[in-house]
Amino acid sequence: MLPPETASAAVNYPAPRPRHLQADAIFKGLTVIGAIIVPVIMAGIVWELLAGSLPALQKFGVRFFFTEAWNPVTQNFGAASSIYGTIVSTAIAMMLAVPMSLVIALFLVELAPPWLSKVVGTMIELLAAIPSIIYGMWGLFIFAPFMSKYVQPFLGDTLGFLPLFQGPPLGIGMLTAGIILAFMILPFITAICRDVFALVPPVMKESGYGIGATTWEVTYKVTIPYGAVGVLGAVFLGLGRALGETMAVTFVIGNTHRISASFFAPGNSIASCLANEFAEATEPTYVSSLIALGLVLFVFTFVVQVVSQMLLRRMYRSWSLKI
């Protein structure tokens, strides 16, 4: 005689779902919806950017990306000065911030007494929390005059033979924007580097000290290679932040649609151009050109992400093979 459970199964009635499995189904449904929202939003943004920039790209063609002109009167627009400004200000910021961040992180982890490490660490995290518009205001009212009174004349006198440091010391310009960007991305890179370096197993460092290596040798040969993957990730994070930074740059970059060899000259970045001009652009070509600039920035950031993922994966693989 079949037991009652299998008897009902043999008759094929669908059993009512018990309560706890219902909760599971709802949970799964919600999380799937949440996960789908992200690519949907991404696709929406890409679609809007492409559709919005199409009129300008059709009108100007590929030379849109290489023309310096930006003339709202004749409706002739070119992205070259904005792209150049974004790249140069970000490059200056990275060249200043990355070495400083490494040095600060190493100091906090290796050399500083624990109380100092905690205090400075907290201050760096506070730096990260400052809104970017405050950086912009500080830059415009305090830092730019400082640059124009002391730093730029000094650089002009000592390095003025280079075309990079020629021109009147305005205070505002590419160099100031790059330095302020460096201040803004410094906390992010430093915090991540510090965490990464703190995770180096003490055993490895102690083995190094045990065979007579100096602090510098242990840092250079053990700590940094161990944390290299994390440092690279931090660098790309800072890069992504610097590319898109808007308000701080808008205040101090000078808002001029021109490509100049000199770091002292004003320029503009894609983000600052959009911040200044989007609210008032009424002609369709103007709006479309601005959206095209947005598309360029989006593509840049996307490419940076992809490259960073590839590099990180390769480094991680080679690093884990070494160990």
Place this chain on the structure above:
Amino acid sequence: MKKLATLFTLLCGLVLLAAPVWAALTINGAGASFPYPAYAKWAHQYHELHKVKINYQSIGSGGGIAQIKAKTVDFGGSDDPLKVEDLDKSGLVQFPTLIGGIVPIINIKGVTSGQLQLTPEVLNDIFLKKITKWNDPAIAKINPNVKLPDQAITIVHRSDGSGTTWIFTNYLSKVSKEWKEKVGNNKSVSWPTGVGAKGNEGVANNVKQVDGAIGYVEYAYAAINKIPFAKLANAAGKYVDPGMESFSAAAAAADWKNAPGFYMVLTNQPGEKSWPIVGATFILVHKDQMDGDKAKTMLKFFDWCFKHGDKVAEELHYVPIPDSVVELIQTAWSKNIRLMERTGYKPLWP
């Protein structure tokens, strides 16, 4: 934990219910930074008297026009007057509120307000980058008594879409064919040289900070912040100082009666005492209003500004609109501004 949660929900509920009571009637406007000092003071005084909050954001004339067309604000401010065709297409009514002057401000060590004199040609050449240093012979010739340094001239212009720029480039286009062809007259132009700043405030700030800078701002910004300005030669060839006298002289000959949509440009006006760069600033509102109370309150505010705001305007060096023109403006209100109701249209003024 449960008690805390219920208490929290109760509090949120109370706050949400009370919110409409707290939100007093607010009228939102945005646009030109040209009249911002006067509008801000008027709004403050009106709030003290009538408890109505007028919120005006100085975002530039371009922004003002865009926002009123998009209906995100109740009124827009612009120094770039819209032509009648544009007004009709967007269903807007335009009227002037103030007349003010734009002055060139400078930052040269040792040169005080009114010491430096500029002719239209020299001003044009400076902005076209043809004159690049302050001790250029062209400037020295018209300023024999001023010690001009061997310093590069830094132009400071507007980075946002600006009615002040519109008036300034309108003047330069009138006095220089080269400017008209090369750069033109618009709220946003391709400047041959210089640094861009946001708003009249930004230009004033940048000129103050950069040695050897020259910029253009509405006179109130130069007077309030005590930034040195330069004298200009007007159409009659005389050097004049900016101020109420020269602005009023320029505005005196304006024929408002025959200006459809109150479209009026006051640059390079004749007269020995006229300041050459003068302009009116305008308010744009929609012809068809949805919210009768809001629209009526807004018109009452502007009526108050016309009737009682003259003193504040003059203190800030603006020329108020003459009473005869105010009558024309209010006739235009009665004719054009109406409330959309189910049964048809109802005029909102008087």
